[in-house]
Amino acid sequence: MSMQAEGASSQADTSVKHQLVKKSGIVLTDQQRLAWLRLIRSDNVGPITFRSLINHYGSAEKALAMIPELAARGGSSRRIRIAKTDEAERELETAARFGGRFVGIGEPDYPPALRAMEGAPPLLAMHGSGAVATRPALGIVGARNSSVAGSKFTVMIAEAAARAGYTVVSGLARGIDTAAHRASLSYGTLAAIAGGLDQPYPPENIELYKNICSDGGVAISEMPYGWIPRARDFPRRNRLIAGCALAVVVVEAAHRSGSLITARLANECGREVLAVPGSPLDPRAHGSNGLIRQGATIICEVSDVLEALAPLSQIEIPFSGSVGEEKADESDAPPPDDSDRTRIAQALGPSPCDIDDLIRFTGVHAAAVHLILLELDLAGRLVRHSGGTVSLA
Template sequence: MADGSARQTGIALTDRQRISWLRLIRSDNVGPHTFRDLITHCGSAENALAMLPELSARGGATRSIRIATASEAERELEAAHKHGARFIGIGEPYYPPALRQLDGAPPLLAVKGNLHAATQPSVGLVGSRNASIAGAKFAATVARECGRAGYTVTSGLARGIDTAAHRASLDTGTIAVLAGGLDQPYPPENIALLDEITDGVGLAVSEMPFGWEPRARDFPRRNRLIAGISLGVVVVEAAERSGSLITARLAAEAGRLVFAVPGSPLDPRCHGTNGLLKQGAIVTTGSRDVIDALAPLSEIDVPAPPVVEEPDKNASAMLPPNDDDRMKITSALGPTPVEIDDIIRHTGLAPSSVYLALLELDLAGRLHRHANGLVSIAMED
């Protein structure tokens, strides 16, 4: 059982590093995977920023890559400060420990509220926006009792089940993951709830820039964070093809436990959860089902990763692939996602050459990254 003690591990970034990290992640074609690969190859975010034009050009970019400026990063840091928020790096204290282990975890998170909430073991709780009275009541009961057992409750601030879960865990700790910037909460009617969360023992989290208004395609990104922060995700009332099922799938892909509450086959809001049960989700008829299943996981300390930056690393020590090698790698790729190890075996090239060539293609906007580390070529129009 979770004991409720906060665990803070990691090494803090310097102010200069934080600005460089923010510039890098806000630059064109740099996502979490690319950020990590750039740090590995270049040794630091500062070095990576200097090398972006050359790397993207080698990948076949047809125009100059846009690099976020220091003044842009400083303005966003100032906006965070005015909003009572801050940015936390993946290797720093108060970065959610379970999220660190997620493939493609955000290198920086904007957070506001009680930072200790991020260090507690967490359970995700999601479901229908058009929740039934019974569904909302059940979600609140699970959230309240999981909170008393020492877990924070993570959800997406949406109407219905999310709202019930957040409200029921206000006193024990809840994490609201936003699809837009921390200053652009959605839906508007939950702004007061978000204030209650951040003014109390809870936390608001986002990987998006301040001022970013959430769009439809931003919500799956939010769902990925809910799954990553949580040791397990409970789904209460989810229709077929709902966002909650996306969260459940992402949780399963990340190795998290997936719980589903059975419901009437006559209620469309339960078709998704009943489908999850057919696929092997844990049958959940009470909070004890969740607490007992998560207890062994919550007792495992998740170590902080090593410091990501190695400023003294000689980035020029790794020679770039030649044009023939790049052609082999590009020709081996197609629209179907493949494993990078298969590319290495197929081409017979050194892993370092393959990874660097893929990084170049990524920065040039010519590579798609998929779940489980798969990649494919971006087909030209």
């Protein structure tokens, strides 16, 4: 359960020496930002589809114009809703009214570790300090009904990590999340939000949320302003926590808790998973003890966290998946025809399939396969899974 650095130093250091990923010089124009927001708010356009569209057509504006045709080729039985310009303009105005902004992937304020993750949000709503968002980060999650001991140890971890130069990332929930944010508030903490940035949850943490945004911290969300969080939105919030951090420490977690979802997502994207052991008699420790049994790094002292973070903070991950508005993909391959589409649709099924295997099995040119998958995706007929696999809906 770790993100390993080949040749990384094994000697612990309590200070951050390097950024995880070099900052990018990409800056969107106002027109590009508006088009990006329209594209990601349109039906059937998720982060991977967004990236494929812009990389294929060169810009969000050209991609928006092509969506109806692509969806029709993919077999869509209904008209695809494309976010209107005035809708996106209103959301940008709402963000500005609340003191927020939208940051595109690859722009300087975008969290570096997050942008290196598969399926990273192309646009983040952000309120607060971009500098805090770009520092190497430690995620801290745990039980909402945390124990006194669990909360106390969380404060110790968060304070030590913040003093060492790490941004403490959590989800603004009750219990462990609240303790982590409060302990690192004066250093700048990052809160990942499940709903819109104007809809922080839970209500008792609204004042804490305001303090985070106004006192040098930062809040992020991939949901629209005005979006009231639902139960199914919190795993997306957990994914932001996992993606922003070098490592995630679970202090207390029951079986089937949201903290375990964050740990799983962190492991899937190559982050280090750390867990604090607890009493076998305490239900709040069942999940975290289980993580240790599965191979998570055991944390018994604050220094254990800093030792785990030290080599990770020196890793430089190149960002190869840039979504820049440059020239469109150029390929000598002929465009796919109906026979190609039939072969791809017949080869796919309900079980996840690796795209490279699909290309080899069908014999269809790789560029054509990716375009056909894009058509199926926009038509709502494709499901994208972790690891880059796909299946039919």
